[in-house]
Amino acid sequence: MPRSAMRRFFRHGMFPQLMVFEAVARLGSVTRAAAALHLAQPTVSTQLKKLQQSLDVTLFAAQGRGLQLTAAGRELQQACGELFEVIGRMADRLDALRKPAPALLRVAAVPSARRSAARLLAEFCARNHARPREIDPEVVPVLERYPWPGNVRELRNIIERMAILTPGDHLTVDAVPMEVRLPAASRPASGLQEVRDAAERERIRQALDQTDWNVSSAARLLGAERTSLHKRLRALGLKRR
Numbered sequence: 001m002p003r004s005a006m007r008r009f010f011r012h013g014m015f016p017q018l019m020v021f022e023a024v025a026r027l028g029s030v031t032r033a034a035a036a037l038h039l040a041q042p043t044v045s046t047q048l049k050k051l052q053q054s055l056d057v058t059l060f061a062a063q064g065r066g067l068q069l070t071a072a073g074r075e076l077q078q079a080c081g082e083l084f085e086v087i088g089r090m091a092d093r094l095d096a097l098r099k100p101a102p103a104l105l106r107v108a109a110v111p112s113a114r115r116s117a118a119r120l121l122a123e124f125c126a127r128n129h130a131r132p133r134e135i136d137p138e139v140v141p142v143l144e145r146y147p148w149p150g151n152v153r154e155l156r157n158i159i160e161r162m163a164i165l166t167p168g169d170h171l172t173v174d175a176v177p178m179e180v181r182l183p184a185a186s187r188p189a190s191g192l193q194e195v196r197d198a199a200e201r202e203r204i205r206q207a208l209d210q211t212d213w214n215v216s217s218a219a220r221l222l223g224a225e226r227t228s229l230h231k232r233l234r235a236l237g238l239k240r241r
Contacts (some may be wrong), residue, residue: 017051020044021059022080025073026129028066078227085127085231092153116152117143120159121171130225133163135171142173146180164224164232165203201236204229213240 023033024044034041052059059073069077117135125132143155162175173181177200204222211217219229232238 014051014054017047017054018076018080018083020047021051022077022084024048024060024067025069025077025080030067081128081227082231088127096153116155117159120152120156121163124156124160124163128225128228130163130228131169133166133169133171135159136173138173139171139176142176142181161200161232164228165200165222167222200232201238204232204236204238208238208240 020033020037020039023037024030027033027036030041030044030048033039034044037044048059055072055076057072057076058070059076060067061070062068117140121133121135124130158177158180159171161177162171166172166175204218207218207221208215211221215229215233216226219226222229
């Protein structure tokens with residue numbers, strides 16, 4: 001998109017409008033969105049109206065007492081999810097640059113670290129509008145044994161990949177990547193990322209092959225959200241043979 005065509009997205013404080021829109025789309029109600037954002041209902045309605053005027057599209061259609069997303073609304077909701085995720089990653093990177101390099105994370109060493117995995121999983125599910133998941137108690141000792149050279153960022157990546165590839169509501173030990181489960185003596189000194197990506201790539205490819213490369217069907221088979229699976233396909237460079 002030419003930069004000149006992007007100007008409409010920077011008018012009238014559009015980012016707050018997008019946050020309001022995302023809350024209404026996710027919660028299906030102006031009233032609930034206003035409560036969640038701690039805003040007055042007229043303010044939420046005004047922000048939605050301004051957003052629709054700026055974009056020149058209709059985002060919601062009335063359905064009884066509720067609201068239903070239009071085709072443009074569904075497209076914008078998906079774009080908002082991707083935009084907020086990018087901004088979240090950017091904030092993480094900037095935050096890391098503001099602080100001294102941290103020591104290696106030991107999940108059992110920090111009092112709150114045992115809850116880190118559950119918190120990261122809940123954040124991922126909320127960010128991707130996925131059903132809530134839980135981590136089986138047996139997973140915690142496995143995570144505690146791993147040194148986490150990438151600190152919390154690596155833990156976050158592992159938890160998110162487990163969530164994407166787990167079909168059920170519980171993340172089990174079987175979902176933990178092999179390089180994390182391996183004893184320290186058996187763990188290769190390098191290439192951990194390659195091993196992890198290869199295993200994930202193969203599992204996703206199997207699901208895609210079973211569904212004739214229908215991403216929505218493959219996502220259901222994997223128990224993942226379609227948008228999350230699309231992101232992993234791009235990240236892993238997976239294409240149909």
